Each structure stands twice: as C-alpha cells, then as structure tokens.
Amino acid sequence: MPSWAPLAALVVVVGLIVLHLAVRSTRTWVWKVLTGLGSLMLVALVYFGLFWAPPEAFMSDVGRIIYVHVPFVWMCMLAFTVNVGAALAYLFKKSWRTDALAESSAEVGVFFGATGVLMGSIWARPTWGVWWDWDPRLISTTVMLLVYVGYLAFRSFTEDPERRAAWSAAAAILGYVSLPITWFSVQWWNSLHQRQSGSGTMDKPIRVVYFWGAVSFLTFLFVFIVKRYEIARARQTGALELPPLEAPKGQVTT
Amino acid sequence: MQSQPPAIEIDDISKRFGSRWAVSRLSFTLPAGRSLLLTGHNGSGKTTLLRMIATATFPTAGKISIFGHETREKRELLRHDVALLSHASYLYEDLTAAQNLTLLARFLGVDDSKKQVAELLERIGLTERADSPVRQFSAGMRKRLSIARLLMKAPKLALFDEPFGELDPAGILQMENLLKELQGKGVTIVLATHLIEQGQSLTQERLHLDQGRKETP
Amino acid sequence: MQSQPPAIEIDDISKRFGSRWAVSRLSFTLPAGRSLLLTGHNGSGKTTLLRMIATATFPTAGKISIFGHETREKRELLRHDVALLSHASYLYEDLTAAQNLTLLARFLGVDDSKKQVAELLERIGLTERADSPVRQFSAGMRKRLSIARLLMKAPKLALFDEPFGELDPAGILQMENLLKELQGKGVTIVLATHLIEQGQSLTQERLHLDQGRKETP
Amino acid sequence: MSVGPRVPLLKAAWLVLLKDWQIEWRTRARLTALIFFALSTLLLFSFAMGPDTDALRRHAPGYLWLALFFASVLSLGESFRIESENQALLGLILNPVEPRAIFLGKVFGNASLLFGLSLLLLPVAVALYDIELSKAPGSLLLVLLLGSIGISAPGIVYSAISANARARDVMLPLLLFPVLVPLLLASVNATRFCLGPDAQNQLPSWLKLLTAFDLIYLSVGFLLFPKVAEED
Amino acid sequence: MSVGPRVPLLKAAWLVLLKDWQIEWRTRARLTALIFFALSTLLLFSFAMGPDTDALRRHAPGYLWLALFFASVLSLGESFRIESENQALLGLILNPVEPRAIFLGKVFGNASLLFGLSLLLLPVAVALYDIELSKAPGSLLLVLLLGSIGISAPGIVYSAISANARARDVMLPLLLFPVLVPLLLASVNATRFCLGPDAQNQLPSWLKLLTAFDLIYLSVGFLLFPKVAEED
Ligand code: HEM
Ligand SMILES: Nc1ncnc2c1ncn2[C@@H]1O[C@H](COP(=O)(O)OP(=O)(O)OP(=O)(O)O)[C@@H](O)[C@H]1O
Ligand SMILES: Nc1ncnc2c1ncn2[C@@H]1O[C@H](COP(=O)(O)OP(=O)(O)OP(=O)(O)O)[C@@H](O)[C@H]1O
Ligand SMILES: [Mg+2]
Ligand SMILES: [Mg+2]
Secondary structure: OOOHHHHHHHHHHHHHHHHHHHHHHHHHHHHHHHHHHHHHHHHHHHHHHHHHHOOEOOOOOHHHHHHHHHHHHHHHHHHHHHHHHHHHHHHHHHOOOHHHHHHHHHHHHHHHHHHHHHHHHHHHHHOOOOOOOOHHHHHHHHHHHHHHHHHHHHHHOOOOHHHHHHHHHHHHHHHHHHHHHHHHHHHHHHHOOOOOOOOOOOOHHHHHHHHHHHHHHHHHHHHHHHHHHHHHHHHHHHHOOOOOOOOOOOOOOO | OOOOOOOOEEEEEEEEEEEEEEEEEEEEEEEOOOOOEEEEOOOOOOOHHHHHHHHOOOOOOOEEOOOEEEOOOOOHHHHOOOEOOOOOOOOOOEEEHHHHHHHHHHHHHHOOOOHHHHHHHHHHHHHOOOOOOOHHHOHHHHHHHHHHHHHHHHOOEEEEOOOOOOHHHHHHHHHHHHHHHHOOOEEEEEEEEEOOOHHHHHEEEEEEEEOEEOOOO | OOOOOOOOOEEEEEEEEEEEEEEEEEEEEEEEOOOEEEEEEEOOOOOHHHHHHHOOOOEEEEOOOOOOOOOOOHHHHHHOOOOOOOOOOOOOOOOOOHHHHHHHHHHOOOOOOHHHHHHHHHOOOOOHHHHOHHHHHHHHHHHHHHHHHHHHHOOOEEEEEEOOOOHHHHHHHHHHHHHHHHHHHHEEEEEEOOOOOHHHHHHHEEEEEEEEEOOOO | OOOOOOOHHHHHHHHHHHHHHHHHHHHHHHHHHHHHHHHHHHHHHHHHOOOOHHHHHEEEEHHHHHHHHHHHHHHHHHHHHHHHHHHHHHHHHHHOOOHHHHHHHHHHHHHHHHHHHHHHHHHHHHHOOOOOOOOHHHHHHHHHHHHHHHHHHHHHHHHHHHHHOOOOOHHHHHHHHHHHHHHHHHHHHHHHHHHHOOOOOOOHHHHHHHHHHHHHHHHHHHHHHHHHOOOH | OOOOOOOOOHHHHHHHHHHHHHHHHHHOHHHHHHHHHHHHHHHHHHHHHOOOHHHHHHHHHHHHHHHOOOOOOOHHHHHOOOOHHHHHHHHHOOOHHHHHHHHHHHHHHHHHHHHHHHHHHHHHHHOOOOOOOOOOHHHHHHHHHHHHHHHHHHHHHHHHHHOOOOEEEEHHHHHHHHHHHHHHHHHHHHHHHHHOOOOOOOHHHHHHHHHHHHHHHHHHHHHHHHHHHHOE
C-alpha cells in the first residue's frame, strides 16, 4: 500500500461525512455509500494487515491485532468527544437532537472502547502471559470506559426525558473532564514506578496499515452513530409533537 | 399611569410527563388585581399548573408570564414575589418549627427575624410547639407551618394548592380570613380546591381543568 | 344468642411520644353495629388513636379491645379484620396501580385476584391508569388507590382518617356512598374528619378529642 | 372471625421475595448499579495499592469480600428504602403479612443478589488479580453462598432497625460491621484456601464456622425480626 | 418589583452550610456513624489482609483513602437525603436561594466533615498500621484538605443528580467513583510521600495535581450545578 493511501481515504470519508451533515437531502444515501466504502476498506485491511504487512518485530503474527485494537480505542475517544460536544450544546440550548446525539455517541463509543480493550486483553494473554497488567494505557482506558458505562446506566434509570437530558449532560461534562486528568495522572503514577509500557517504535508499513484501519473504522463509527441517532430520535417522536388543540372525541372523563 | 401587565398570562402551554400530557394547549389570562379559582377532577393538572406558575417546573411548550415576566427567563426575579403552598411542605423534618421559619427569614434577608417568627407562630397557633421538630407534627400542624412559610415571604402572587385540606374547622376559618386579608392587601391569589362553593366565594375568576384542558364547568 | 362484644372498647389508654402525651386517659366504648365519628382540632390525637386501633402502634398504658380481642395480644388475628385508610398510603411508588392491588390480593389469598383488581380499579376510576407507576399519580389518585386497597381487604372494622381530603366532588360523593354501603353490609366504621356535618350525617356516635382527652364537643 | 394467617409462612416469604424482584425489575437500577459498584471497588483497591501484582494476588480474597461487603451495605439499605416510602413496611405488616415471612423473603432475596454478584466478580478478580479458580470450584461456590447468607441474615435485621432511625444510611454500617467481622475473617480465609494451597487442610474448619454463623444469625434474626419490624 | 438576590451569594452559601450543620447537630447521627464506619473500614482492611505488618504499613495510605472514599459516599448521600424529604431542595430554590450558593455551601460543608474525619482516622491508622506522622505534618494536612475538597466538589453534583433518580444510594458511587480515580491516585501517592521517604521529591507534583483537580471540579461544578438542581 502506498503511504499516501490512508490520507486519501481519509479525505474521501471526511468529505462524505461533511456532505451528509451539510446537505439534508443527501442523508438518505450517504450512509449507504459510507457503509459500502467502509466494507471495502475493511476487506483491504484484512489483506494488507494479514498478508501484505511484515510480521511485527517482537510479537510476530499475533501483533497484527494492532490494526484493529488501536483504531478502536481511537474511535472510542472520538465518540466521547462528540458526546461532550453534544452535552455542551444541550446545556446552552435545549434540543432533543443534541440529547439523542449524546446518547448515541456515548453508546457507540463504549462499544468501540470495550471491543478495543477486550482485543488488547486477548492479545495480552499470548504475549505477556496475563490477561491484564498495570499499564497506564490500560488503566486509563478502562477508567474512561467505566465513566461512560456509568453515564449510560444512569441514563437508562432516569424516566423523565427532560431531567435525563439535563442531568446526563452534566454527567457527560464532568466525565469528560476527568479523561485527561486520568490519562496524565495514571501515566505519572506508573512512570514513577519505572514500569515498561508495551509500545515500541513501529515499522513504516505497519504504520500505514494501521492508519488505513483507523480510517476504515472511522466510516463505521460515523454510520453507527448516525443509525443509533436515528433510533434515539424515533424513540423521541412522541415527545416532539404537541397535543392536539381539541380534546380527542369519545374520551372518557371521570 | 401605564396599563398594568396581567398578573398571569398563560400562552398555549403544554406539559408532558413521559408520554402523557398533564396540561394541554392551555391559554388563560388573569388580569392584575383579580384572583383565580382553579378546579378540576383528580389528576386534571391543577398541581402541575400551579407548579409551573411558581417556577418549580416549566412548560414543555408555550410560555407563562407573571406580571409581564416570562417564568423561564426571569425565574430569579419572580421567585422573590411568588409563593406556593403545595402538597409538599418544603419543611426540614429535623428542624423545629421555629428553626424552619428562622431559616427562611435569614435567606429572605428579613431584619427582625426573631420577632416575625414569634408573631407568625402565634398566628398559626404553634407557639407552644415552636421547639418540636417537624417530624413529630400531625398532618394539620405541618399544614399550618407551611402557611406560616408562605406568609413570611409576603409574596405579590400567592398560590394555594388545596389549602383547606387537613385543617380543623378553626383553621379553615382562619384560612378563609387570610385569603380575604391578602386580597385586601393587593396580593393576587390563585386557589386550587375541590370545595368549589367555598372557593367561589373567595375569588373572582374561575378556571376549570379537564384532563389538562380548559373547560367550562 | 350470646351478647355481642363491643366493636371497640378503649380502656383508659394513654400514648406518649417522647415526653408528650398524644392521648391521655381515654376511655370509650363503641357498641357493636354502630359507627363512630372522631373529631378534634389539629394535633388532638385522632390519627394516633386510629393507628392504635389498627394495631399499627400500641398504647403506652391501658388497653384497646376490638370485637373483644385485646390489640397487643391478638394483633395477628385482628389484622385480618381491621383496615386503615391513613395519611400514609402504604403504596409502593415503583409498582403500578394494578400491581399494588394484585400484591395485596395475593397476600390476602384472594382467589380471582385478576377480576377483583379490575373491578376495584373500575370502581375508583383508575382503569385507564392501571399500568402507571404510583410515583406518577396525583394526590387524589393516590387517595383513590388507597381506598381500593381498603375495599380489597373487606374488613369488619374500617378506619378512615380524613377520607375526603384530596378527593374531587365526584370522589367525595362516591366516598359517602361507600361509607353508607359498608355500614349497610354490617361493617363498623370509624371516621376521623374535620368536615363535621358531613361526618355526622354518616355516623351514629361521636368522640371529640381535645389534646388527647375526651371532650364534649 | 377468621383465625390465623390465610397464607402460610413460606408462601408469604416467597411473595415478599417476588415483590422485591418485581420492584427491582421495574427500576432495574439496583442490580446494575451494584454490579458496577462492586467492579469499581475492585478496581479502586488495586489503584489504591499501587501496581504490586504480587500483593494483589495474595490479598485477592480480602478485596473480593470487601467489595461484596460494601455492595451489601448499599443493597441492604435499598432493600428497606423501598419499604420506608409511604410506610409500606407497616402496610405490609397490617396486610397482614407475618414479619417473619418478610424476614425470610428479604434475607433470601438479598443473599441471592449477593451470591449472583459474587459470581460476576470472580472472572473480574481473575483478570485483575490473576488468581486461579480451578483448584476447588465447588468449595468456592459454597463459601460464596454461605458468605452471602451470612451477610444478609444479620444485615436485614439491622437494616430494618436503621430504616426507621434517622440517618438511616449511616446507621446500618455502624451496627452491622462489627457483627460481620468474624464472618469476614472466615470468608476471606476460606476463600484463600479455595484459591491457593491448603497444606494443613484448614478449609473444613472455616466452612464449619461459616455454617454456624449462618445458622445462628438466621435463627436469631427469625426470632428477633418481629420485634424490630413493628412497634410493640 | 425587587431585583436580584436580596442575600449575596457567599452569605447565602454560608447560611446553607449553617443550616446543614444545624440539622447535623440536631440528629448528630451522621457524624458519629461516619466516624464509626470509617474506623470499622480501617479495621476490616487489616482483618482482610491478615497479619502482614509490612504490607499493612506500605498500603496504609491506600487504606486511609479508601476508608474516606466509602465514608464520603454515605456522607454525600445523606447530604441530599435531608433535602429530598418534603422536596426541601425545591423549597430552598424557590425561597429563593441561588443554586450556586447551595453548591458552595454543601461542598464546603462536606469537605470540612471529611477533613475532620480524616484527622480522626490518622491516630487510628498509626495504631493499626504502625505509620509515622511526624515526617511532613504540614503537607499531610494539606493533602487531606485538598483530597476532601476534591471528593466533595464532583460528589455534590452527582449526589444532587442521584438524589432525584431512583435507587439514589446505589447511583452515586456508580457515577462518582470512576471520576475520582485520579484523585485517589494523587492522594494516595501524596500521602505516601508525606509518610515515607520521598527520594525524588515527587510530593510537589502530586500536590499540584490535587490542586488542579480541586480547582477544575470546583469551577465546573459551580457552573453546572444550577442545571442539575432545578428543572429547566
Ligand atoms: C501484548 C499486549 C499488547 C500490546 C503489545 C499492545 C500494544 C499496543 C500498541 C503498540 C499500541 C499503540 C501505541 C501507540 O500508539 O503509541 C497500543 C495502544 C493501546 N492499547 Fe494495547 N497492547 C496490548 C495489550 C493491550 C491490552 C490488554 C489493552 C487493554 C486491556 C490495551 C489497550 C490499549 C489501548 C487503550 C491503546 C490505545 C492507546 C493510544 O494509543 O491512544 N492494549 N497497544
Ligand atoms: N412527576 C410526574 N410524573 C408523571 N406524571 C405525573 C407527574 N406529576 C403529575 N403527573 C400526571 O399529571 C396529571 C396531573 O397531575 P396533577 O398532580 O397536576 O393533578 P391535580 O389536578 O393536582 O390532581 P389532584 O386533584 O388529585 O391533586 C396526572 O395524570 C398525573 O398522573
Ligand atoms: N411520631 C411522633 N413523635 C412525636 N410526637 C408525635 C408523633 N406523632 C404524633 N405526635 C404528636 O401527637 C399529637 C397528636 O397527633 P395526631 O397526628 O394524632 O393528631 P391529629 O388529631 O391526627 O391531628 P390532625 O388533625 O392535624 O391530623 C400531636 O401533638 C403530635 O405532635
Ligand atoms: Mg393536586
Ligand atoms: Mg391526623
């Protein structure tokens, strides 16, 4: 794969995303195109990842899981950023749209994050010999996921949609604030204990495939959020309409 | 002199709980200086409407203006002038009657809080029980204390949600006199009650709700 | 036929909360087959007395006998036949109206609980809201559901603590009819209310409390 | 006049348990939140101790049981919070439901909740503390079950007491924890011998202690509960 | 028509704090029970770990902070339990009291409670875990103070949220604990360097992290609180 390929793919994907967001009439088909494109890129990723790229220096073929493992965690963080943006927007101006976006991005983010960490965990077993280790990256990612699992659980326990929207927007902001703090404090904590982390320098072909993976999962991230958002909006429909001006006929009154 | 804004202006409000509309497309104007009787069967939305007027909650759609100020925007301003006597008493169970009132007086910035608390307790007939925690009060005693809270605030708009409930005959009489007295002082009154005759003798306007909609009774 | 024991026999009871006597040296007998109106100003001990009769709490001194059974000793027996409609609703907020009633029916061992629950909900006018959790109910709707609970139990002695409060005019009428109907079926009624005239038209005996003591009204 | 309870004790206990599950199911919050709470407690332990894999593995039984303990405080409190709104517990007793049926229903409801929770925590403990479960899985399950009952039996009595007292939430641990110390010792040690070497075959004696603890508190609680649940 | 708050923000916050202390004083249960709870947690840790004096001493800062954490869940929950009876919080807001004054009053009320609790726990930790307090007592106090504020600032926001949600008691840790992980790390490490050797002079950087954490959450909470305390 030429080294400019991921960048080119990124430009195409971002272009389509912008199109979807900017032009309402394109919303019926852009996501389909993106799904198709993403699937193709995934097939390519399988080929390039499994056959084209050389085996990783230390971990040989098991190391190829990195092409999914790392992009997943990146997508997760991207989704959480969308989530906090939606939460802020909701607090500035109440809107069911931003609430639905907050819900869907958090859920999709947790999906990507959990899968990514799980893959890391599966990866760790053959290479480190354990399922888990006290590595700063693992800890901070897990804590980040816990913040959002709590957020989602909280959402599902609150019945009143308006209170839920306001409260969870606040929870989302407080949660997101904790991410960089967790990240740095955990890194600090561990580096002061002189422990090694798992990352090393990467070969160029590996890096190219790895970015390719990131772009292909970006398309899926977008499609998942859009679809999940549509479900959330559909659930809100009853919430959006005003009651009829006149009482419906034939209603029993006590 | 400029024409006064209406005391309450309800502009096509609706209030939803979950998927159920407690108040639907309600519009109503209460002119300044008049008082309102709010009636309706159980669950028709009286309490919900009063809570919205008191800025305790806000309409899902539509607007309410009190003395010309929109409730959502001007809530901080309005809360100085609107008081609500509700099903919920807003009392701290572990504080005594006197402490509950003193607390309110301090937050209101009342100067001679001690004197005023004593006067109010006298008025509602709880002087003897001033130092009992509210947890030990009977239903009627709690109601009386809530009335004292409302009086302490000296509002321009006073909302009463079933004020006669739980009061003994002497208390009901006192309540009626209080409502008249407040109106005499120029306080706007909204009274939600199921005792329609009593209510009508105390108010000038009437709003009857049926499943959250305005109805002619 | 043996002479029937009195429905309620109160023998010099007193009830203390902390250092305060809510009921003091009270004696009273309600003959079988008659019903009682309980009145008194706020805090005079009506609720406390009803709770003692219902075996929810017990006198500090003295004894109460219901149908000839002492409450403290025979509480398990009496609880099958005494029901109390109280300030507290005893409802589970997170269960729906239907679930609350079904639960009670199961504990009572009622056979056709489904049918009976449906009938009772119809009777109190909550069929439409059968599947809403009680947390979302208005004050009057809760009261109606509490009444259904009492009816489900089909007690021999029914205690009503301010049953008219929070009910709308239709509900009050229904309540009055209910009280008459129960008496017609031979159920002994004790009715504590501040609406004295209404109460007197529904009962034969009267007990007026003043600071926990019997007084002639 | 009808005589005696219309519904037998065990049936009533079962109905109480069903009712709690019904409320649980409607709100769904407690179970999920408990699981989550216990998981984050396990994580917090390891954070607080620092990256010391060896110590973590050695102390894993202790952490596991402490997480269950703290979760039980929440679960027991919640168990009577639902009864204290609208004085529902009194309503139940006047229903009439025998207080002892309420005791049994609530103890087994809580114990099954805690037992389920402990089963969920096991794989997490494996991942976090790197322990081995395969040594004596049967005994391990038994220890978890006995421990769950042992927490619930006195816990329900104390929870009923403190549900009426003011500052309910904080009273419960005040009363419960000292009583539970022997249980904790027994469970932690029994779990340790289920997970690691048991040279002197100490497991059976700890199991005996656990069983005795359960039986004592079940019977004492059964006898005492009516006194605490209703006025006298 | 009168304009703006009649009582300035800080005065109102002070009144809220005084009110909470007044209720506290009347019931007295919370403080006593909190102390007791934290003490038994410290004890439970040593029981759960077994007789391993060395490990105990090494992990003492962790145990101390975990005890404070679990105590804080109770204390924060209680803080809004008193406001949820009779909808007192709404009454306060309609009074009118600015929600931000409530936030400030409650945060500093809770922080002072936790700080006082931590001071009480120190001698107990000395007795149980055999630690030395005399190395950097000033910094230690600072760490305890900053930690107490750091728990309270986000804690009050979450507690206000979960006070209205169902299953209040279990909801709070669910939201709060993950957010507090960095605080736990920073406090435990700072305490460790206050109690033991600090060869690389790491204490200042942990103190900086703690301060940053407090400032961030105080300001974010201050801005967010009105949105969660009242309907919109
Ligand atoms: C043999 C085991 C593992 C190896 C060799 C490994 C390697 C890597 C590498 C090389 C990266 C990219 C680093 C970089 O961008 O600088 C990475 C990222 C990451 N790994 Fe792993 N990993 C392993 C296991 C795990 C496990 C078990 C987890 C979680 C349970 C995990 C979670 C993460 C996360 C969250 C990232 C993203 C961090 C980021 O770059 O932003 N990894 N891993
Ligand atoms: N928090 C809530 N959640 C869901 N529904 C609610 C809530 N509060 C009120 N409702 C519903 O809104 C409707 C109106 O309730 P409201 O309390 O305003 O009635 P009301 O007129 O005051 O009745 P009452 O005379 O019984 O006091 C009812 O159907 C009720 O079930
Ligand atoms: N749990 C309690 N602790 C302390 N005192 C109590 C308690 N319950 C009631 N009291 C006191 O007992 C007295 C009688 O109260 P009770 O509730 O029986 O009055 P009531 O006649 O029902 O009044 P109301 O008409 O207001 O309902 C009151 O002085 C009250 O303060
Ligand atoms: Mg109402
Ligand atoms: Mg009463």
